[in-house]
Amino acid sequence: MSLQKEINRRRTFGIVSHPDAGKTTLTEKLLLYGGAIQEAGAVKSNKIKKGAASDFMEIERQRGISVATSVLAFEYNDTKINILDTPGHKDFAEDTFRTLTAVDSVIVVVDVAKGVEEQTEKLVEVCRMRNIPMIVFINKMDREGKDAFDLLDEIEQKLQLTVTPLSFPIGMGYDLKGIYNLFEKNIRLFTGESSKDINKTTSVDDLNDTALDNLIGAESAQTLREELEMVEGIYPEFNEKDYLDGKLQPVFYGSALHNFGVKELLDAFIKIAPTPRPKNAEERLVNPKEKDFSGFVFKIHANMDPKHRDRLAFVKIVSGTFERNKPYKHVRLDKNLKFSSPNAFFAEKKEIVDISYPGDIVGLHDTGNFKIGDTLTSGEILHYKGIPSFSPEHFRYINNADPMKAKQLAKGIDQLMDEGVAQLFTLELNGRKVIGTVGALQFEVIQYRLEHEYGAKCSYENLNVHKACWVDTKDWKSEEFLDFKRVKSKFLAKDKQGQLVFLADSAFSLQMTQQKYPSIKFHFVSEFESIAV
Numbered sequence: 001m002s003l004q005k006e007i008n009r010r011r012t013f014g015i016v017s018h019p020d021a022g023k024t025t026l027t028e029k030l031l032l033y034g035g036a037i038q039e040a041g042a043v044k045s046n047k048i049k050k051g052a053a054s055d056f057m058e059i060e061r062q063r064g065i066s067v068a069t070s071v072l073a074f075e076y077n078d079t080k081i082n083i084l085d086t087p088g089h090k091d092f093a094e095d096t097f098r099t100l101t102a103v104d105s106v107i108v109v110v111d112v113a114k115g116v117e118e119q120t121e122k123l124v125e126v127c128r129m130r131n132i133p134m135i136v137f138i139n140k141m142d143r144e145g146k147d148a149f150d151l152l153d154e155i156e157q158k159l160q161l162t163v164t165p166l167s168f169p170i171g172m173g174y175d176l177k178g179i180y181n182l183f184e185k186n187i188r189l190f191t192g193e194s195s196k197d198i199n200k201t202t203s204v205d206d207l208n209d210t211a212l213d214n215l216i217g218a219e220s221a222q223t224l225r226e227e228l229e230m231v232e233g234i235y236p237e238f239n240e241k242d243y244l245d246g247k248l249q250p251v252f253y254g255s256a257l258h259n260f261g262v263k264e265l266l267d268a269f270i271k272i273a274p275t276p277r278p279k280n281a282e283e284r285l286v287n288p289k290e291k292d293f294s295g296f297v298f299k300i301h302a303n304m305d306p307k308h309r310d311r312l313a314f315v316k317i318v319s320g321t322f323e324r325n326k327p328y329k330h331v332r333l334d335k336n337l338k339f340s341s342p343n344a345f346f347a348e349k350k351e352i353v354d355i356s357y358p359g360d361i362v363g364l365h366d367t368g369n370f371k372i373g374d375t376l377t378s379g380e381i382l383h384y385k386g387i388p389s390f391s392p393e394h395f396r397y398i399n400n401a402d403p404m405k406a407k408q409l410a411k412g413i414d415q416l417m418d419e420g421v422a423q424l425f426t427l428e429l430n431g432r433k434v435i436g437t438v439g440a441l442q443f444e445v446i447q448y449r450l451e452h453e454y455g456a457k458c459s460y461e462n463l464n465v466h467k468a469c470w471v472d473t474k475d476w477k478s479e480e481f482l483d484f485k486r487v488k489s490k491f492l493a494k495d496k497q498g499q500l501v502f503l504a505d506s507a508f509s510l511q512m513t514q515q516k517y518p519s520i521k522f523h524f525v526s527e528f529e530s531i532a533v
Contacts, residue, residue, distance in 0.1 A: 098420065187212075372418070469501065473519055
């Protein structure tokens with residue numbers, strides 16, 4: 001099959017939301033349509049026997065939350081769909097931000113009762129900055145919640161989006177009768193059953209037809225007619241170009257748990273969502289259609305298979321084809337590497353693939369060659385932009401709790417930091433190791449994984465740091481910089497890349513330092529030149 005044809009049949013997207021909005025459940029139901037799984041396991045607390053297919057780390061099963069980004073692929077109607085299911089929990093936001101560099105579009109899940117929540121706002125802001133096309137899915141319509149129009153207003157105001165409904169609910173909660181699909185002009189009735197076979201829809205060519213009254217009752221039919229008239233009057237008509245440019249966001253309603261409204265979402269998605277898009281490298285814009293391969297590492301995950309202690313680097317293919325056993329250039333290390341068993345994913349199930357195309361995500365077994373943000377190419381020197389490290393918000397000293405296991409601890413910390421779980425700072429003054437995380441829950445995850453995957457125990461000690469700032473100056477030998485180094489020596493550290501970091505102990509101290517040393521710049525993101533977030 002030609003490269004262009006393969007590109008045209010691929011859709012790579014991420015699902016983002018606040019925790020508990022039903023993101024993982026929606027992922028499961030999409031997989032159900034692709035025939036990738038036979039039954040869906042709802043993600044509930046540890047009472048559930050069958051965990052969701054996309055949550056495969058032990059700690060996720062215990063807590064009923066997703067902490068790592070899963071990569072899932074399936075085929076539906078001759079379209080190859082790659083889903084990146086991201087953690088909703090704010091403590092793992094950094095993983096989600098990085099994942100957004102690897103998607104071509106996004107589905108935003110909103111809970112009908114809670115509306116737009118804080119984490120959704122942050123993630124949508126990142127998507128907006130990058131003009132990523134977004135579709136909104138309002139979930140849990142089988143429960144009592146906010147009025148359909150109020151929700152649309154809230155999405156417009158809080159997320160600063162321009163929305164247009166492509167499906168509309170008939171009732172809600174106990175009164176949910178069905179869903180009217182504005183895209184296909186048909187009605188799907190709500191039965192409350194969640195089997196995959198509820199594919200029955202009734203086409204409605206004329207809303208004034210009395211058949212509609214017989215179908216859902218005269219009162220509901222009249223309400224639907226009035227509401228659809230309002231939809232047409234208030235919201236812009238769907239325009240595919242505006243959607244692809246990130247200027248218009250279609251909205252769908254449904255209940256992922258009951259597999260209701262999901263098919264409408266999926267069918268419209270494969271028609272309108274973008275195929276793999278060009279991506280900016282520092283050197284130039286790279287187009288998927290180019291015959292030469294290029295891709296970048298957006299995630300590293302150690303020990304996906306506890307039996308083998310393997311590390312996988314997740315590579316998003318940007319252009320050309322990636323072939324098994326063919327040597328590719330690792331740009332940062334300036335050396336050629338060959339991969340004998342590149343993996344495609346379905347949650348923890350992996351299969352070896354011979355050839356992959358733009359939009360696909362491949363997992364490469366890694367012995368420590370890769371870092372997040374690395375580029376692989378057929379030979380050209382390219383550096384893909386925009387995979388940052390953010391300034392952490394929580395800091396603790398990490399101590400070895402078992403002196404006999406110092407080596408295992410060092411290796412474990414090293415690998416988990418490469419994975420981007422957290423950041424490691426080494427104090428200049430005494431060489432003590434400090435772990436910085438975006439959320440407090442990550443400390444638990446690190447402790448758990450060090451013990452269960454590396455056999456090393458650690459303990460933490462609190463450290464009063466307000467912000468970690470990457471230090472940048474035009475003249476590293478200037479009097480001003482040397483004075484800064486001397487005065488602030490006990491607050492200086494190096495990150496894993498060897499960049500100098502100032503650990504400010506309070507907002508006031510940071511402000512005073514900025515005033516005292518005007519020629520020194522303090523950045524809250526490690527990738528200062530090219531970062532878009």
